[in-house]
Amino acid sequence: MLNKIAENIYCKEVPLPNNPLRHINVYIIKGEDDRGLIIDTGFNRPECEEALQEAFDELGIQSPDVFITHLHSDHVGLVPKFAGEGSTIYASEIDGEIINFEVGNLYWYILDDMFIKYGFPPADFGRNTDIHPGRKYVHESRIDFKYVEEGDVLEYGGYKLEVVATPGHTPGLVGLYDRESKIYFCGDHILGTITPNITIEISADNPLADYLKSLEKVEKLEVEKLLTAHGTPVPDMYERIDELKKHHEARLAEVQKILGNEWKTAFECARDMTWEIECRNWDEFPAPQKWFATGEAISHLQYLYSVGRVERDELEGDIYYYRNKVE
Numbered sequence: 001m002l003n004k005i006a007e008n009i010y011c012k013e014v015p016l017p018n019n020p021l022r023h024i025n026v027y028i029i030k031g032e033d034d035r036g037l038i039i040d041t042g043f044n045r046p047e048c049e050e051a052l053q054e055a056f057d058e059l060g061i062q063s064p065d066v067f068i069t070h071l072h073s074d075h076v077g078l079v080p081k082f083a084g085e086g087s088t089i090y091a092s093e094i095d096g097e098i099i100n101f102e103v104g105n106l107y108w109y110i111l112d113d114m115f116i117k118y119g120f121p122p123a124d125f126g127r128n129t130d131i132h133p134g135r136k137y138v139h140e141s142r143i144d145f146k147y148v149e150e151g152d153v154l155e156y157g158g159y160k161l162e163v164v165a166t167p168g169h170t171p172g173l174v175g176l177y178d179r180e181s182k183i184y185f186c187g188d189h190i191l192g193t194i195t196p197n198i199t200i201e202i203s204a205d206n207p208l209a210d211y212l213k214s215l216e217k218v219e220k221l222e223v224e225k226l227l228t229a230h231g232t233p234v235p236d237m238y239e240r241i242d243e244l245k246k247h248h249e250a251r252l253a254e255v256q257k258i259l260g261n262e263w264k265t266a267f268e269c270a271r272d273m274t275w276e277i278e279c280r281n282w283d284e285f286p287a288p289q290k291w292f293a294t295g296e297a298i299s300h301l302q303y304l305y306s307v308g309r310v311e312r313d314e315l316e317g318d319i320y321y322y323r324n325k326v327e
Contacts, residue, residue, distance in 0.1 A: 002055050005227065006183060008157030012055040014042035016074055019133060020289075021194075021230050024074050026052060027185055029157040030059055035087075037156040039067045039176065039185050040229060043137035044077035052078060063087050067154070068145075069187030069229065070173040071095040071102070073134040080141050088146050090154065092165065094203060095172030096145040101202075102138050110202055118200075118298045118320050119265025120291070131287040148174060159183070166218060168211025169196045171204040175218075182224040189214060190240055193231035195247055199295025200302065208248065208303040215241050248300070252309075255300045256324055259310060263321040270297035 003011045008030045013023045027039040036059070042048030056062065066083050068076050068091040076091075076099055083089050091099065101107040108129040116122055129135050148154075152163040154176065161176040166189040176185040188196045198207050219241050226237040234240050251273075258264070258272045270293040271282045279285050285293070301322050304310040308325065315321045 002058055006181065006225065008159070009183070010055070010059065011227070012052060014048050014051045016043060017045065017047050019043075019074070021074065023230070025227070025229055025231075026055070027227055028055060028059060028061065028064070029159065030061065031156050035064050036061045037065045037067055037154070038082070040069055040075040040187070041066065041078035041082060043074050043133075044081070044139055045137050049078055049081060052082065056082075065156070066090065067176065067185075068095070068099070069175060069185070070170040071098045072170065072188070073102075073138045075187070075229065076143075077137050077139050079143055080139050083143075089143055090148050091143075091145045092149065092172035092174045093145075093147040095170055095174075096143070096147055098170075098172070098202065099139070099145075100142045102134075103140070103142055107202070108132070108135055114200060114202070115291070115294060115298075117318070118294065119267035120294050121267065128291065132291060133288060161185075164218065164221070166214035167204070168198060168207055168214045171201050171207070171210070173214075177221060177223075179222075182222050183227065184218070184221060184223045184225070184237070185227045186218070187229045189218070190226065190234065190237060190244065191228050191231050192234040192240060195244060197292050197296060198248075198299040199292070200298050206299075206302050206306050208299040209306060211299075212245070212248065215244060251296075251300050252304060255297065255304065256309065259322060259324050261323060261326070263313070263315060263323045265319060265321055266297040266301050267294050269301065269322070270294045273297060 005011050010028045012026045014026050015023050024042050029037040065088040066079055112127050112129045148163045150165040154161045159178045161178055164175045164177050166173050169188045173187055175187050198211050223237045226234045258269050305312050310322045311325050312322050
């Protein structure tokens, strides 16, 4: 179903089969010609491709320009299939470089080794990242990006869209903001029905600190319509930001309570944290969800370590262990 959001702005819910997110909101800004701009794409899966093509056919758009908010494959997976000759594909430099690095195996090997360092158990079936949906549905070829940075302006459909850099969910997440209409395309920076997954990346070892700073930054924008990449509309961005801050404060306190005076890995902390998932215990968690949960635990532990509230040491095979700081 194609929904009109504002003048020349449409939203297509692109399905994400067998994924807890269920769908991604792909935004399409229709220009005066048959090109326009799309914001994100969906997985490199036929179901996503068909849904997006339906929207293009309905709007009469061919070979659109593409703005990628961040590196995850549910946002970038279809770029090579929909960006035609002459299309401009925008992304931040840091996430764009990682996106192209993802095409080969080396990125996934490095990411796998990072998680093992934080206590994620080596897989019995091969690389841990074999379970990662981002690896299964990634784009198939390198992308020739036009890199954007904070303050750049893109003009489409009568809008002057300013690039807003909000690192945290990924190191180079960027959104688009129109000052006149007060519309903000925020990608996964702010979500209404779930909290964005905050986890380490190959170029970010304290992502929660970055994320909280980015929340403070966008709180200063005048936003009347917040367009998120997943879930239902957020009626009040400022109220939601306050909820997200409180969520992470509670998470940090929970992690410290779980640690107590014992040395624990991020994987062990994730096992004991509270999760809204329909499983009776940690053993029933699907493997990909254990991965994402461990990433969340890592981000909170690294934040606590950076501010001196916990200490970290390499124990038992050079694995990172944490405990509350002993005064």
